[in-house]
Amino acid sequence: MGFLEFLSALFGIMYFTAWSVSFYPQPLLSYRRKTTSGTTVDFPLLNCLGFAAYLASNLAFYYSPLIRAQYAARYKGLTPTVAFNDITFAAHALVLSVVMTSQYLYPRAWGFLPSKGNRPSRFVLGICSGCILGVAAVIFIVLGSPERDSTQEAVSSWVWLDAIYAISYVKLIVTVIKYTPQAIFNYRNRSTRGWSIIGILLDLSGGILSIAQQSIDSYLQRDWSGITGNPVKFALGNVSIIYDLIFITQHYVLYRDAEEKPGERDSLLGTDEESRIN
Secondary structure, eight states, X not given: OOHHHHHHHHHHHHHHHHHHHTTSHHHHHHXXXXXXXXXXXXXXXXXXXXXXXXXXXXXXXXXXXXXXXXXXXXXXXXOOOOOHHHHHHHHHHHHHHHHHHHHHHOGGGGTOOOOTTOSOOHHHHHHHHHHHHHHHHHHHHHHTOTTTTOSTTTTXXXXXXXXXHHHHHHHHHHHHHHTHHHXXXXXXXTOOTTSOHHHHHHHHHHHHHHHHHHHHHHHXXXXXXXXXXXXXXXXXXXXXXXXXXXXXXXXXXXXXXXXXXXXXXXXXXXXXXXXXXX
C-alpha cells in the first residue's frame, strides 16, 4: 500500500468517525433539555428519507455485479468510488435519524415537554412525495427498456444503473434542502439555542475529509470520473460544508450573545402560518 492509498483509507476512517459521531450531539442535547424547541422536525425527517436512499444506492454500487458492470461500461472500465465505510455510515445515520425524528413525533415517550411545530410541514411532505414519485417514474422507464440488464448498452440506453442514480439523487436533493428551515429558524429567532454546534463542527470535519478521500481516489485512478460518476458523495460534502459555515457564523458571530426567547419554542413558520399549513 502506497502513501496515497494509506491516506485515502485514513481519511475514510476519519470522515466516517466524524460524520457518525455528529449525529449524537443533537438528540443528546434535546434529551438533556427535555424539549426539541429551537429546532424543526423537517431536518431529521428529511434525513430519514435521504439516508435511506443513500444506503440503498451505496449497497447497489458496492455489492451488485450488474450495477458495477454497467458503471464500468459507462465510465471506461472504472469502478464506483463507494467504500464499505460509506455503507456503514449510511446505515448508522439512518438509525440515528429515525431516533431523532421520534423525539419530535413522540415527545411524551421521551419525557419531553410538548413543543409546537413537531409535525412536518406540507412543503417537506411534498418534497418526500415528489422524490418517491420521481424514483418510481425512472424505475418504470427502466422496466420498459429492453436493454435494462445490458452492460454493452449502458452508455446510451436506460439501464438499472440509471435507477440507482435516481435513488442516489434523492440524497442530493435532501441535502440541498434539509438545512434551510433550521437556518431560517435561527435567523428569525436571532439565536442558535437548542441547535447543537458540536454536531455542526463534526459535520464540517467529515465533509472536508470526504472530499479529500474522493479526490485522492480519483487521482489514483488517473480519471476524475470517480467524482463525476459519483456526484452525490462529492456534492454531499460540498453542500454540507456551505451550510456548516452558515451555522458556525450564526453561532459564533451573529447570535453569540443571544438568550433563549419565547419564540424559540414556536414552529418555524409561526403559529398563524402553521395553522394554515397544517
